[in-house]
Amino acid sequence: MSKEALAERNKHVVDPGLELGLSRLTPDKIEKAIQRVLRNETGARLKMYTEMCVRCGLCAEACHYYLSHDGDPAYAPVAKVKRTMWEMLKRKGRVGPEFLRQAALVAYTECNLCRRCAIYCPFGIDTAYIIQVVRRICHLLGVTPQYIQDTAHSHSATMNQMWVKDDEWIDSLMWQEEEARDEIPNLRIPLEKEGAEIMYSVIAPEPKFQTQLIYMAAVIMNETGMDWTMPATPGWDNSDMTMFTGDFEIMGRLKRLHFETAQRLRVKRIVMGECGHAYRSIYDVGNRWLGWRNLPVPVTHAVEFYWELLNSGRLKVARQFEEPVTLHDPCNIVRGRGLHEKARDVLRAFCKTFVEMEPNREHNYCCCAGGGVINCGPPYKMVRMAGNKVKADQMKATGVKVVIAPCHNCHSGLEDIIHHYELGMETKFFSQIIYECMEKPNAV
Amino acid sequence: MHTIYNLVVGPLTWIAGAVFVFGSIYRLVSMYLSAKKKDPFLLEYMDFKYGLRSILHWIVPFVPVNSKRHPTVTVITFLFHLCLIFTPIFLLAHVVLLDTYHGLGFWTFPETWSDVMAAFVVGACLFFGIRRAVLKEVRYVTSAMDWVVLVMVFLPFLTGFLAYHQIGPYQVILIIHILSGQVMLAAIPFTRLSHMLFAAVTRAYIGSEFGAVRQARDW
Numbered sequence: 001m002s003k004e005a006l007a008e009r010n011k012h013v014v015d016p017g018l019e020l021g022l023s024r025l026t027p028d029k030i031e032k033a034i035q036r037v038l039r040n041e042t043g044a045r046l047k048m049y050t051e052m053c054v055r056c057g058l059c060a061e062a063c064h065y066y067l068s069h070d071g072d073p074a075y076a077p078v079a080k081v082k083r084t085m086w087e088m089l090k091r092k093g094r095v096g097p098e099f100l101r102q103a104a105l106v107a108y109t110e111c112n113l114c115r116r117c118a119i120y121c122p123f124g125i126d127t128a129y130i131i132q133v134v135r136r137i138c139h140l141l142g143v144t145p146q147y148i149q150d151t152a153h154s155h156s157a158t159m160n161q162m163w164v165k166d167d168e169w170i171d172s173l174m175w176q177e178e179e180a181r182d183e184i185p186n187l188r189i190p191l192e193k194e195g196a197e198i199m200y201s202v203i204a205p206e207p208k209f210q211t212q213l214i215y216m217a218a219v220i221m222n223e224t225g226m227d228w229t230m231p232a233t234p235g236w237d238n239s240d241m242t243m244f245t246g247d248f249e250i251m252g253r254l255k256r257l258h259f260e261t262a263q264r265l266r267v268k269r270i271v272m273g274e275c276g277h278a279y280r281s282i283y284d285v286g287n288r289w290l291g292w293r294n295l296p297v298p299v300t301h302a303v304e305f306y307w308e309l310l311n312s313g314r315l316k317v318a319r320q321f322e323e324p325v326t327l328h329d330p331c332n333i334v335r336g337r338g339l340h341e342k343a344r345d346v347l348r349a350f351c352k353t354f355v356e357m358e359p360n361r362e363h364n365y366c367c368c369a370g371g372g373v374i375n376c377g378p379p380y381k382m383v384r385m386a387g388n389k390v391k392a393d394q395m396k397a398t399g400v401k402v403v404i405a406p407c408h409n410c411h412s413g414l415e416d417i418i419h420h421y422e423l424g425m426e427t428k429f430f431s432q433i434i435y436e437c438m439e440k441p442n443a444v
Numbered sequence: 445m446h447t448i449y450n451l452v453v454g455p456l457t458w459i460a461g462a463v464f465v466f467g468s469i470y471r472l473v474s475m476y477l478s479a480k481k482k483d484p485f486l487l488e489y490m491d492f493k494y495g496l497r498s499i500l501h502w503i504v505p506f507v508p509v510n511s512k513r514h515p516t517v518t519v520i521t522f523l524f525h526l527c528l529i530f531t532p533i534f535l536l537a538h539v540v541l542l543d544t545y546h547g548l549g550f551w552t553f554p555e556t557w558s559d560v561m562a563a564f565v566v567g568a569c570l571f572f573g574i575r576r577a578v579l580k581e582v583r584y585v586t587s588a589m590d591w592v593v594l595v596m597v598f599l600p601f602l603t604g605f606l607a608y609h610q611i612g613p614y615q616v617i618l619i620i621h622i623l624s625g626q627v628m629l630a631a632i633p634f635t636r637l638s639h640m641l642f643a644a645v646t647r648a649y650i651g652s653e654f655g656a657v658r659q660a661r662d663w
Contacts, residue, residue, distance in 0.1 A: 016576050038535075040481070040482075041482070042478035042482065042483070043479055043481060043482030043483035043486075044475045044476070044478040044482070044483045045479070045483045045486055045649075047475065048475065048645065048646055049476065049646065050639060051636065051642075052638055052639040052642045052643065052646070053592050053636070054590075054593075054636050054639055055576075055586055055636075056517075056582065056583065057579060057581040057582035057584075057585065058510055058514060058517070058583040061510070061513065062510070066581070071580065073580045073581040073583070073585075074584065076581045076584070076585070078581075078585045078586055079581070079584050082584070082585045089645055111630070112641050118512075118654075118662065119508075119509075119650075119654070119661075119662045119663060120508075120509070120510040121510075122502060122508075122643075122647075123639060123642075123643050123645060123646045123647060124498065124502075124511075124646050124647045124649065124650030124662060125650075126653075128604060146589060161580055186474045239452035277464075283657075284657065288485055290481075293488055293489075305626065311476065330501040334660060335658065335660050336658050336660070337658055337659060337660070338659030359509075388648055414576055420494040438600045
């Protein structure tokens with residue numbers, strides 16, 4: 001879609017979350033909110049980043065949006081900052097609702113906060129941070145896309161992303177335990193086991209519509225002899241859409257509850273499922289809001305966990321996955337946690353043929369779903385599709401039919417791209433491959 | 445002409461120098477205080493080893509991926525900065541001044557070297573200007589200030605080169621040279637040129653975040 005066409009369409013995207021919020025605003029209110037955020041919540045970093053950027057444009061080719069839109073300059077990271085923060089700074093916050101609509105669209109749907117640009121900028125300017133500040137401003141003004149705002153409400157009301165009720169959570173776990181006992185009679189999903197070594201946490205979509213992932217995680221835990229538990233109370237959800245809307249207060253409450261749940265259960269560490277943004281929230285954003293330099297309870301991502309299990313010999317390979325695979329390096333666990341080599345170690349142990357995508361590791365392209373963009377819902381699906389043609393090209397070039405993506409949002413994003421660009425590929429989690437190929441000593 | 449010359453070489457030099465030195469100190473200190481008060485992670489996560497690692501990787505051309513992708517810009521920018529910084533310091537004419545007025549003499553570049561280096565800076569500025577006008581992604585984010593900053597750097601080197609070769613009315617060119625150099629110096633703490641002060645900070649910070657917190661590489 002050309003820039004003009006997209007701008008035209010953006011003008012008319014009917015998003016009640018934006019429209020309703022904007023209808024309540026006046027230039028005075030907007031100015032006040034912007035000034036408040038700039039004065040109280042930002043400091044040296046924002047000042048340096050916006051002042052010392054010499055507008056060299058070297059960040060442009062880092063961004064999948066820019067590349068997928070054939071070098072449309074409006075999508076370069078520096079351009080996104082120009083269309084949002086620079087204008088706000090120039091006018092000292094005195095901007096109108098129409099500007100704010102465009103700024104919200106840029107900040108929430110045209111940037112995945114993937115930080116690829118931060119490793120392309122000679123000064124290491126963190127564009128994702130600047131866009132986060134813009135989102136914070138939009139959130140405080142009540143101008144957020146409807147779908148993601150709904151998940152924020154869910155977080156606020158139920159402490160999980162998907163309006164899962166307390167009893168639904170327990171029911172889902174017990175249901176999967178029962179299903180799994182058909183295959184592995186001694187399998188249990190221990191609930192509320194105090195003093196266990198591991199508390200396993202998941203994102204809310206898992207009990208809602210991906211329960212088989214809980215099943216497979218339980219099998220992996222059981223068959224490797226892990227001393228684990230899951231909480232039966234709110235605090236089980238490690239996901240965090242409020243980090244992406246700019247609702248940092250709820251983000252703080254969520255992370256505090258998650259850690260306090262682990263502390264209540266007196267576990268040694270939290271192991272979390274294959275999710276990217278949840279890890280970012282726990283490890284990089286939520287903890288900072290709470291003033292924690294590190295983490296009160298250590299957190300291990302699933303990829304690292306599988307790697308440990310393999311290395312310690314607890315997890316054994318029964319057979320190899322025959323189909324050739326490629327690996328998508330999720331932003332939040334690779335640029336965000338350096339797990340690219342461990343992921344490859346696990347992959348090589350379980351998969352016969354591995355074809356790398358190019359570029360890969362820290363330089364991999366984002367799936368375009370992360371950073372809350374896919375969570376902004378259907379109105380923006382085509383924005384994502386148009387914004388990630390490079391990903392489609394990248395995957396197609398591998399020539400394989402299976403892509404492993406150890407992140408839920410990446411799955412959804414890649415599935416959309418695969419479908420839209422007719423790539424005929426399949427996405428998989430590591431847990432699926434491991435479940436299929438591991439030794440299960442207790443299985444009938 | 446002589447009174448103007450004495451003015452620029454005397455008081456104005458002191459003023460410009462003071463603005464540069466104290467302005468830079470002021471910016472650095474106020475940035476530090478701002479970080480301490482409002483951006484505590486900047487200080488908390490700053491890590492000497494990983495910060496240095498990032499700086500060292502980016503200070504060598506063709507090590508970072510993006511540097512490899514833009515070989516011309518990399519070479520020109522790198523040489524431009526080297527020439528920009530070292531020519532004024534080791535130029536014979538400048539050292540003679542320092543020696544005459546303050547008894548501070550030291551080694552200088554051979555004149556042909558400084559000539560080439562100054563010419564290179566002038567050529568590089570032209571390259572940056574053309575690049576800014578021609579490349580879409582650069583033009584899109586360009587404002588008047590970007591041109592002002594470029595001219596501020598271009599003028600002292602152009603007029604210095606012209607003065608040395610005695611092209612044009614010598615005394616006028618010389619005075620413009622001194623004035624434009626002073627404007628550039630004084631502008632450093634207060635414009636985009638402050639990247640001279642802050643680039644190492646932001647580079648070290650993102651290096652620290654990527655290295656120490658995220659255990660990934662930022663180049």
